[in-house]
Amino acid sequence: MQITRQTEYAIRTMLELARAPRGEFLSTRYISEQQDIPEDFLKKTLKLLVLAGLISTQRGVHGGIRLARPAGKITLVDIIEAVECNVALNVCLAPGYNCPNQPGCPVSRNLARAQQAMLNELRKESLEDMLGDQ
Amino acid sequence: MQITRQTEYAIRTMLELARAPRGEFLSTRYISEQQDIPEDFLKKTLKLLVLAGLISTQRGVHGGIRLARPAGKITLVDIIEAVECNVALNVCLAPGYNCPNQPGCPVSRNLARAQQAMLNELRKESLEDMLGDQ
DNA sequence: CCATTGTGGACTAATATTGTCCTTTTTGTT
């Protein structure tokens, strides 16, 4: 019941990007050094952020990555969902899972409520907000 | 970001116990058969529930396990915390961890809030409530 | 043409989770 290290890397990366001048590209290498993240592993992680539409990339000499939308419009949920694909407190909440119990079993109902509550909290502050109050 | 299979086993076991007549002992074997849980693995799991004070055991011929307190006073949080030891959405929230960032960094603050929200939801229904509404 | 930077995929290593086996202790029953 923890976010993975990879998710943490993604969060730190996104914050680093949010801190950079708007629209500027940062290279993967630079970020990996700043944040002490293995470069090749970071690359794989960035792929997930690209797929989720959170960052955009530019190849070549002055290329790199940058936020795909304003830091004020990105929250931790976006990042977590991008990296962990589908957040589900229990297998029975994952899409496509067919519970052998009654569909609305009380346990999964409770877990689902808890999960919603958690995600709602994570939606409250944007990256911009977070940078503001440190 | 999921509860483990072991935690699920523990939840199912606790519900089974809650369904049994008050004070009666059920054997590990019986539960493992009912719930289709590997017996030896279940035993290890039960140990955690004992340590957490959720169940009490009785050795010997008519022994087994039973709830250590009324089903109305046990919630999913109790079980999850018993099995997963210390729930922490991120390493930086685990007790004893020393964050290299400022102590109250905005990320851990957000994760902590989300975790609290989640746990609070999980505290709302007791095992008894859950049995009631299926 | 070449250095820089992202893309993609295969592979390995490390760690965590799940499951198994076997021995011991306790307890009621015969």
Place this chain on the structure above:
DNA sequence: AACAAAAAGGACAATATTAGTCCACAATGG
């Protein structure tokens, strides 16, 4: 006293997940 039922405990094995590495390739600007 002997025995069978049941929990306690610990070592080990199998799997699955997570993390990290390596290498060849593609785009881009100077």
